[in-house]
Amino acid sequence: MIAKKQHPLVESFVDRLEAGGHRVTGARWAVARAVARQRGHFAADALAQELPGVGRATVFRNIKLMVEMGFVCRVLLGDGRLRYQISHRGHHHHLICSDCGRSEDLLGCDLDSILQDRAADHDFAMEGHWLEVYGRCRACRPQEAAA
Ligand SMILES: [Zn+2]
Ligand SMILES: [Zn+2]
Ligand SMILES: [Zn+2]
CATH class of the missing domain: 1.10.10.10 (Winged helix-like DNA-binding domain superfamily/Winged helix DNA-binding domain)
Known part of the structure; x- marks a missing residue:
């Protein structure tokens, strides 16, 4: 059971x-x-x-x-x-650290309307998008000098 x-x-x-x-x-x-x-x-x-x-x-x-x-x-x-x-959650993207490989959710996407416009230029009916964001998380970045 x-x-x-x-x-x-x-x-x-x-x-x-x-x-x-x-x-x-x-x-x-x-x-x-x-x-x-x-x-x-x-x-x-x-x-x-x-x-x-x-x-x-x-x-x-x-x-x-x-x-x-x-x-x-x-x-x-x-x-x-x-x-x-x-x-x-629902629609979101990921922030992926190139050093440690950690992935964090990136919420609040407002790319849809931008992409809809670009896709329309190609006479393309967009149904969705998928995007990953690569970079370095805070722990993997050398300490930045305080401004
Ligand atoms: Zn990292
Ligand atoms: Zn996710
Ligand atoms: Zn999105």
Whole structure:
């Protein structure tokens, strides 16, 4: 039986699965619990390795489902590697430190109207955008001289 007390992410995912008519299998629970345990971003392969009892394809499929449902974000590192991390909010971007690799959520995006205008110049009906911001976090920057 499934333990009653679950991480809120796991509970919400299971609620959404049930509401959407998806089967809540043991593998789905296991993937959701493993995702909820992650701190920062993670690789799908590493997650699959944490779950030897769940097939790799099942792990990948459920991560994809969690992305589609908005529980997990894709994070593209500066070197092109794709990672995932728990998403707590709606539309946002990530500030990714090139030194320590930490990713922080960047809220308050107002790029949509700018991009809509540019896309319209190409007679292109924009449906969305995805953007990562690379740089250095405070801890990884040399101390700046006080102004
Ligand atoms: Zn995110
Ligand atoms: Zn850093
Ligand atoms: Zn945006």
